[in-house]
Amino acid sequence: MLTESKIRNLKPEAKTKRYFDGHGLYLKVRKNGSKYWRWKYRFGGKEKLLAFGVYPTVTLKAARFKRDDARRTLLSGADSAIVKNQQTTAPTFQAIAEQWLARQTHWAANHRRTVVLRLHKAIYNTIGSVPITELQPIDFLTALRRIESRGSHVTAHKVKGVCSQICRFAVAACIIPSDPTRDLKGALTTPTHGKFSAFTTPQQAGEVMRALRSYNGYVVSKFALLLTAYTFPRQKELRHAEWTEIDLQRALWIAPAEKMKMKREHVVPLSTQSLDLIRTLQTVTGGGKYLFPSVRTASRPMSEATCLAALRRMRFTKEEITAHGFRAMASSILNEAGYNPDVIEMQLAHAPANKIRAAYNRAQYLPERCKLMQDWADMLDAFESQES
Numbered sequence: 009m010l011t012e013s014k015i016r017n018l019k020p021e022a023k024t025k026r027y028f029d030g031h032g033l034y035l036k037v038r039k040n041g042s043k044y045w046r047w048k049y050r051f052g053g054k055e056k057l058l059a060f061g062v063y064p065t066v067t068l069k070a071a072r073f074k075r076d077d078a079r080r081t082l083l084s085g086a087d088s089a090i091v092k093n094q095q096t097t098a099p100t101f102q103a104i105a106e107q108w109l110a111r112q113t114h115w116a117a118n119h120r121r122t123v124v125l126r127l128h129k130a131i132y133n134t135i136g137s138v139p140i141t142e143l144q145p146i147d148f149l150t151a152l153r154r155i156e157s158r159g160s161h162v163t164a165h166k167v168k169g170v171c172s173q174i175c176r177f178a179v180a181a182c183i184i185p186s187d188p189t190r191d192l193k194g195a196l197t198t199p200t201h202g203k204f205s206a207f208t209t210p211q212q213a214g215e216v217m218r219a220l221r222s223y224n225g226y227v228v229s230k231f232a233l234l235l236t237a238y239t240f241p242r243q244k245e246l247r248h249a250e251w252t253e254i255d256l257q258r259a260l261w262i263a264p265a266e267k268m269k270m271k272r273e274h275v276v277p278l279s280t281q282s283l284d285l286i287r288t289l290q291t292v293t294g295g296g297k298y299l300f301p302s303v304r305t306a307s308r309p310m311s312e313a314t315c316l317a318a319l320r321r322m323r324f325t326k327e328e329i330t331a332h333g334f335r336a337m338a339s340s341i342l343n344e345a346g347y348n349p350d351v352i353e354m355q356l357a358h359a360p361a362n363k364i365r366a367a368y369n370r371a372q373y374l375p376e377r378c379k380l381m382q383d384w385a386d387m388l389d390a391f392e393s394q395e396s
Contacts, residue, residue: 010035012068015043033075035063041146045071047078051087062142065185098183101143101174102127102136108177126167130155140178145191152196161197168192207329208340214391216329216337219322221392229318231289232300232310236331238282238385240338240356242269243331247309249299251290259283259378274357277378279385338384345387351376 010029018027020041028034032048045060060066060074105127112120127136134151135143148171155164168189175187207216217237223230236246245263253262261276268274278286286299293299296306303314315331329337335356342352351373 010068015063015068018043029068029072031075031079033060033071035071040150042144044142045074047075049078049082051082056087059142062144065141065144098139098141100137101140102132104140104178104181104183105131105136105174108174111177123170126163127170130163130167131171140175141184143188145188145195148189149192149195152192156197164196168196207333207337210341210387210391210394213337213341213388214394216324217388217392219324223318223322225318225321226303226314228289228293228300228303228310229314231285231292232315233318233331235282235285235289235299236315236334237337237388238279238285239276239381240335241276242335242357243312243315244269245274245357247298247300247312250297251294251299254278254286254299256283256286268357270357272357275374275377276355277374277381279382281385281389282381341387342380342384347380347383348373348376351380355380 010027015027015035018035018037020037020039022039024036024038026034026036026046034046034048036044036046038044043063045063045066047058047060049056049058058078060071063071066074109120109124115123131151134154135147138147148168152164152168155167172187172189175184175189178184179187207213220230220233220237223233232246236243239246239261241249241263245267248267249261249263253264254260255262259278261278263274263276265271265273289299293301293306298306298309300310302308302310319329319331320326339352339356343349354373355377
């Protein structure tokens with residue numbers, strides 16, 4: 009016979025093991041430590057099995073009650089499994105997840121694709137078909153540690169957050185009593201958030217500009233990296249840039265607020281070098297929506313991995329520079345050269361502490377920012393020509 013104390017002290021072993029209580033009731037302890045109640049019985053000369061839930065959500069006392077209730081049904085001449093199947097069963101984790109996803113109508117299309125892909129790759133194929141009422145913290149932890157085993161610690165934390173939101177959705181619908189992922193705090197490896205790799209000296213800037221200029225790979229990648237060097241935007245803003253945002257007459261790239269991290273419209277003055285790049289690029293991708301469309305389809309922007317892959321083909325390592333690192337390169341060299349830090353920060357689209365000051369800066373600093381961007385482009389060209 010089992011006791012609550014004995015069950016709590018059961019340790020997982022190399023193989024799944026059964027611990028019997030009596031009259032066919034047993035507790036199945038899996039290798040990952042999760043504990044499932046099962047009842048074995050015979051009907052019509054055949055051995056059958058019923059699932060009674062997961063311990064400790066279903067206590068020993070509750071499991072015995074379920075067993076006794078099923079035995080009474082069996083003694084009356086009915087098959088307990090048939091009776092149970094006629095009742096409403098708990099939805100699977102995937103079914104709840106799909107309901108939750110359907111309600112996220114405010115999401116951007118790219119974010120939705122990322123979340124759905126992560127669920128399919130990391131969760132649905134492991135615990136997606138399990139009734140959500142049977143899932144325990146160890147089940148989620150096992151799935152998340154598979155992600156961690158690939159070195160994807162940030163992704164593991166993001167997937168845990170998604171699972172938590174789905175579970176809280178189930179709690180609100182009175183399907184489960186609490187979110188099982190809340191007990192995983194501290195169970196995952198804390199990701200380290202280092203600075204983006206970057207070149208920060210004129211000599212290094214010249215080296216990378218020469219490499220970009222001589223790159224003979226995919227031409228759209230080359231133009232994307234050159235424009236990144238000249239204008240130092242965030243990569244998401246660059247990849248999603250549309251031709252309607254480019255004002256060639258005024259030499260401005262006006263990124264709408266919804267595309268910006270700080271949710272404010274951002275103006276990028278275009279140097280003569282940037283304008284030349286964009287006019288040439290227009291002959292290649294100007295017939296579509298995006299300046300830098302995906303290699304596979306013009307209806308979507310370039311992948312975030314495309315520019316990074318180009319840098320790797322140029323033999324730059326991830327420890328030397330990333331596509332995002334061009335922002336640090338511009339900031340470091342321009343600040344060292346004595347340019348107004350406020351002007352630099354405005355051009356980087358960083359958020360001033362005071363919103364009123366932000367509105368003032370936008371009007372006050374635009375002429376200075378135009379000069380800054382032309383000076384920066386000229387500096388890069390000068391660095392490029394000074395090969396040692």
